[in-house]
Amino acid sequence: MRNKDDFCLGFFAEGQLAGKLCFNRERRRRTRHRGNIWGFYVSRPWRGEGMGRTLLETALERIDGLPGMEQVKLVVVQGNETASTLYARSGFESAYREERAYRLADGSYLDLLHMTRYCRSSI
Numbered sequence: 001m002r003n004k005d006d007f008c009l010g011f012f013a014e015g016q017l018a019g020k021l022c023f024n025r026e027r028r029r030r031t032r033h034r035g036n037i038w039g040f041y042v043s044r045p046w047r048g049e050g051m052g053r054t055l056l057e058t059a060l061e062r063i064d065g066l067p068g069m070e071q072v073k074l075v076v077v078q079g080n081e082t083a084s085t086l087y088a089r090s091g092f093e094s095a096y097r098e099e100r101a102y103r104l105a106d107g108s109y110l111d112l113l114h115m116t117r118y119c120r121s122s123i
Contacts, residue, residue: 003027005066008039009055018043021055023063023072033070035063040074040083047082056090064120071118077102078111092117 003025010020019042025035037059042052063072076083078097092115100109 005035005069007059007062009059011051011055013043013046016043018046019051019055021059023059025066025069033068035066035069035072037072037074052083052086053090056086060090060117066119069119071116073114073116075112075114078113084113084115087115087117090117 005025006023008020008022010017012018021040022038023035024038026032037056040052040055042055060072063069073095074087074092075098076087095114095116098112098114101112102110104110
């Protein structure tokens with residue numbers, strides 16, 4: 001991690017990493033009030049067990065406690081309704097859609113949905 005506010009959380013199941021979530025705070029003076037969640041996943045056998053919700057809630061509590069932190073952003077593949085619903089229930093709102101963001105081997109594309117949540121301390 002590059003600064004003291006950056007972190008990664010994870011959980012282990014059956015001796016293996018089964019889920020993780022990372023956060024980085026912006027570095028520049030004018031953007032230090034923002035941060036990004038990235039690398040969030042839960043392994044298939046553990047999906048639907050509440051592990052993702054627990055990781056996200058734990059991270060958001062920590063992020064909300066960072067001095068001067070006002071908003072956190074993340075990106076989700078359009079159509080991933082499970083993740084989008086989790087994020088919406090956690091206070092994230094759709095900011096914009098990035099069309100044809102990923103090109104797949106078969107020539108098809110995936111859009112990305114950029115979402116933002118305002119921290120409790122900034123509301």
